[in-house]
Amino acid sequence: MSSPTAARRRRIVSALEEFQWRGLVFDTSEGLEQHLNSGQVTAYCGFDPTAASLHVGNLVPLLALARLQRLGHCPIALVGGGTGMIGDPSGKSQERNLLTAEKVAENIAGIRQQLAAFLDFDSKSAPAQLVDNGEWLNTIRLVDFLREIGKHFSLGAMLAKDSVKSRLDGPGISFTEFTYQMLQSYDFLILNQRYQCTLQVGGSDQWGNITAGIDLIRRVGGTKSHALVMPLVTTAAGTKFGKTEAGAVWLDAERTSPYRFYQFWLNTADQDVIRYLRTFTFLDADRIEALAQELAVAPQKRAAQRALAHEVTALVHGETAVARAQQSSEVLFGGSIEALTADDVLEIFDEVPSHRLTPEVLSDEGLPLIGLLADAGLVPSRGAARRLVREGGAYVNNQRVADEKASVRREDFLDGRVLVLRKGQKSYHLVTLEV
RNA sequence: GGAGGUGUGGCCGAGCGGUCAAUGGCAGCAGACUGUAAAUCUGCCGGGAAUUCCCUACGGAGGUUCGAAUCCUCCCGCCUCCA
Numbered sequence: 001m002s003s004p005t006a007a008r009r010r011r012i013v014s015a016l017e018e019f020q021w022r023g024l025v026f027d028t029s030e031g032l033e034q035h036l037n038s039g040q041v042t043a044y045c046g047f048d049p050t051a052a053s054l055h056v057g058n059l060v061p062l063l064a065l066a067r068l069q070r071l072g073h074c075p076i077a078l079v080g081g082g083t084g085m086i087g088d089p090s091g092k093s094q095e096r097n098l099l100t101a102e103k104v105a106e107n108i109a110g111i112r113q114q115l116a117a118f119l120d121f122d123s124k125s126a127p128a129q130l131v132d133n134g135e136w137l138n139t140i141r142l143v144d145f146l147r148e149i150g151k152h153f154s155l156g157a158m159l160a161k162d163s164v165k166s167r168l169d170g171p172g173i174s175f176t177e178f179t180y181q182m183l184q185s186y187d188f189l190i191l192n193q194r195y196q197c198t199l200q201v202g203g204s205d206q207w208g209n210i211t212a213g214i215d216l217i218r219r220v221g222g223t224k225s226h227a228l229v230m231p232l233v234t235t236a237a238g239t240k241f242g243k244t245e246a247g248a249v250w251l252d253a254e255r256t257s258p259y260r261f262y263q264f265w266l267n268t269a270d271q272d273v274i275r276y277l278r279t280f281t282f283l284d285a286d287r288i289e290a291l292a293q294e295l296a297v298a299p300q301k302r303a304a305q306r307a308l309a310h311e312v313t314a315l316v317h318g319e320t321a322v323a324r325a326q327q328s329s330e331v332l333f334g335g336s337i338e339a340l341t342a343d344d345v346l347e348i349f350d351e352v353p354s355h356r357l358t359p360e361v362l363s364d365e366g367l368p369l370i371g372l373l374a375d376a377g378l379v380p381s382r383g384a385a386r387r388l389v390r391e392g393g394a395y396v397n398n399q400r401v402a403d404e405k406a407s408v409r410r411e412d413f414l415d416g417r418v419l420v421l422r423k424g425q426k427s428y429h430l431v432t433l434e435v
Numbered sequence: 436g437g438a439g440g441u442g443u444g445g446c447c448g449a450g451c452g453g454u455c456a457a458u459g460g461c462a463g464c465a466g467a468c469u470g471u472a473a474a475u476c477u478g479c480c481g482g483g484a485a486u487u488c489c490c491u492a493c494g495g496a497g498g499u500u501c502g503a504a505u506c507c508u509c510c511c512g513c514c515u516c517c518a
Binding site: 263266267268269270271273298299300301302305329332333379380381382383384386387388390391392393394423424425426 | 464465466469470471472473478479480481482483484485
């Protein structure tokens with residue numbers, strides 16, 4: 001992350017405007033703009049530990065906290081060690097299974113450090129905080145909670161929330177999930193009391209939970225607090241954002257390698273890319289406008305996509321990872337493999353599936369390519385492998401092989417050790433030779 | 436409980452005794468064009484062996500027939516109507 005110092009020195013104004021031009025405002029509480037312009041505000045956003053890693057969808061609220069910090073406000077990232085034990089019914093059509101306490105603890109450990117990477121905790125003027133609502137939710141006594149907090153909730157209002165209503169019309173909802181909004185409201189109240197937190201941000205699906213918190217704070221303390229909810233990210237194609245054939249795109253390098261992460265952003269459609277630059281990067285309006293121009297003039301250069309992939313990958317994985325992802329991309333999409341050493345190849349194809357071969361199976365005539373493709377799992381059967389070769393979709397070391405009877409020989413292995421199989425444009429498989 | 440209908444490849448959906456590995460659409464894969472985009476076009480799309488071969492498959496189990504996804508019997512699932 002670039003130094004937020006300059007931004008911090010900027011006057012604390014127009015935070016809402018900044019969010020607005022980036023398309024990040026779905027709805028706000030009344031008077032939020034004046035509140036943000038009146039001085040330093042402490043804002044929070046919660047992240048429930050449903051998995052051991054955050055995914056790209058979580059970037060929007062996470063970056064929102066970082067943006068607020070750059071604009072001089074104090075962010076609090078909250079991990080749901082308590083609420084995660086319950087499960088938020090918002091946007092869920094079915095009751096879910098409870099996570100075990102161990103699983104929750106494990107997930108918290110995972111996302112804690114990811115959250116931390118986006119915020120500046122050492123700032124003198126606007127330090128960030130990281131808190132866990134398990135701290136208060138997991139210890140409060142039921143009767144105390146019902147007397148002090150529950151008393152402020154009206155059943156009518158609770159039942160009227162969309163997340164509850166839709167479930168009542170359908171498969172029903174358990175008492176456990178029904179109480180979720182009380183817990184989240186209580187979080188807001190605690191943060192309001194302990195940290196003077198007066199703003200909660202989140203996705204638009206959180207509106208009901210956030211306003212419930214605002215009401216609670218008003219009833220308990222008589223003070224006003226605020227909500228800012230952001231639209232859910234959509235794709236022009238109407239598909240779910242953040243999903244690939246391989247599943248969700250995670251921030252954890254173990255789950256989604258930096259290379260795949262980079263590729264995910266690089267493959268953004270033209271129609272989406274400018275919007276995503278505003279949503280997912282800190283690039284300013286001038287820079288994004290310039291990229292939009294370039295996209296219009298020379299779409300084939302994909303400068304906007306490259307900038308997007310670079311920025312977001314750097315933010316999540318660092319510049320070194322970006323450099324490596326770029327290098328891998330160049331080789332995988334067009335570059336010649338011959339010039340590389342086996343070590344380079346192994347490095348670039350680090351995450352590509354691979355299997356080992358013993359030298360014995362490699363007779364003097366070589367090993368038939370058809371069988372190798374099938375064994376590698378690039379195609380489901382030998383017949384499919386045959387078709388693939390016939391159609392010209394099979395490559396050995398990035399060179400098309402169209403001969404069904406072709407074999408690979410020892411000489412084909414780079415440095416006598418590694419062979420790169422490819423199906424179509426993007427599917428790779430590595431074959432290494434045991435020595 | 437009674438009557439009728441229906442169950443086909445990842446999904447939808449034809450076929451109703453041989454020419455059926457099964458029309459068509461969607462999805463998927465590859466190729467061309469291109470920009471690792473979109474659209475379009477072409478080819479492929481059960482498995483194995485390979486130039487007209489074998490195996491497995493039309494809910495399940497039996498049967499009729501030279502031959503069945505197609506006919507019969509029983510069973511199972513789903514749907515509709517009547518009680």
